Amino acid sequence: MDEDVRQKLIEAGKILKQAVSEAAEKIAPGVKILDVAEFVESRIVELGAKPAFPANISINSDAAHFTPKRNDDRVFREGDVVKLDVGAHIDGYIADMAITVDLGDNTELVKASREALEAAIEVAGAGVSVSEIGKAIEEAITNYGLKPVVNLTGHGLLPYLTHAPPSIYNYATEKGVTLEEGMVIAIEPFATNGVGRVGERGECEIYSLLNPRPVRMKMAREILKEVEEKYKTLPFAKRWLKKAPDIIISKLAKDGLLRA
Template sequence: MELEEIHEKTIEAGKILKTVKEEVKPLVKPGVKLLEVAEFVENRIRELGGEPAFPCNISINSDAAHFTPKKGDTREFNEGDIVKLDIGAHIEGIIADTAITIDLGDNDDLVKASENALKRAIEEIHAGVDTAVIGRVIESEIREFGFRPVVNLTGHGLLPYIAHAPPSILNYGTERGVKLEEGMVIAIEPFATDGAGKVGERGETEIFSLKAIRPVRMKKAKALLKEIEKYKTLPFAKRWLENASDIVIGQLVRAGVLRGYPVLTEIAKGLVSQAEHTVIVEEDGARIVT
């Protein structure tokens, strides 16, 4: 696929996400089920002509990434929650990725820390800029608000059917990174926290992706893999599958066929905010598509 066509489809996917972001915001309120919001996002992306690039991530309070509700989930938003919605759409594998934080409590500064860091980071982008500069700006802005960047979550490149591709764009300052090139499609993704500034895994895993195609003997495993094939290398939710069973999925993970994405949570139980845009790197700036 030519670069021009990739950019066109990225912009198209971005337009879908802009619409979905605005429509979903009023739905995130106390008493509403998380599953209702996730299904709204995913179905709306399809209605608007795209496909979800990954399951709708709804990470609340200390959770930072990789939470999506399970089938039949009855959990609801609560008063005081700080809610991260991370959503992606693709057109024929060409991905746009964006995230917002919706505050149901009293965390204005924490939300602004990641939003302002995103804004300032994008202002630094142009062909030839070193990603180390972007990381320094993100860290500086977050610390200006009195918070810490989450150091082991990053921005990233976007490639066909690959939602997390090089280069990694750190959320803190380093001496040297990678030079951005004109035409690159990247996601800038600051996370701010009042905790320790690092995430670790917790047990819940509802998101998976195909890691390697290997022969499997079990009839149920074969049926499941046939169902998964359409997602190619993109992440999918267990609740999307008709033939999902924890036993079969567990066997496929252990066999190296599937990769699981456990929920990532702040190690000191700090609250986390997130902001993200997909941009196209231009000669003298960045085009925001989401």
């Protein structure tokens, strides 16, 4: 790996760690979810990087990929299990980090996830199959009588691309690639006391540029230009586009210009 690239990744990681740590301290009953999202996103910028994707703040049975909408007035509540998943980038080189904040009595769930991550990091390295990482994750989680979420995975990170090969499974499997020198990966264990699978629900608030092409509507052209200039192929939140009507964003996604 080029040394300049390596330093950008390290710096993005340091910035992200500080921003996430500060944001986690603000998570408490009665605090608005939107306030925490906007804090961590702006803090990343203040520290010298940019958000690699909208702050994901998923609560309880929502495992991942939730970000608050514009003027969202929902708050954290006593007993919540809060997953804060955030990314930062410098010139497109991405760091990705998540932390669980327990506002209830979910100690075993949090410990299982933490130990699964530590076990995976211990195993990971060039020449190691991702199946070995998945095995380490699954064993750490099942030791607590819990299950890994099998249809959520870790992933590779490439410049301006938050989800790239390889997939890092959260369970033992015979399939999967061998890690190579220079790869950048995000290991993302998910432990649950449920069935171990997730589905999709709710409104989409996160999009990314998919297939830009000329469009007739002036406002649609302006939205695409803003997205391409500011975010390139990185995910963005609808709330980041202050003047973009939801109906036009949805139309651009329906027409295949944006990925929902």
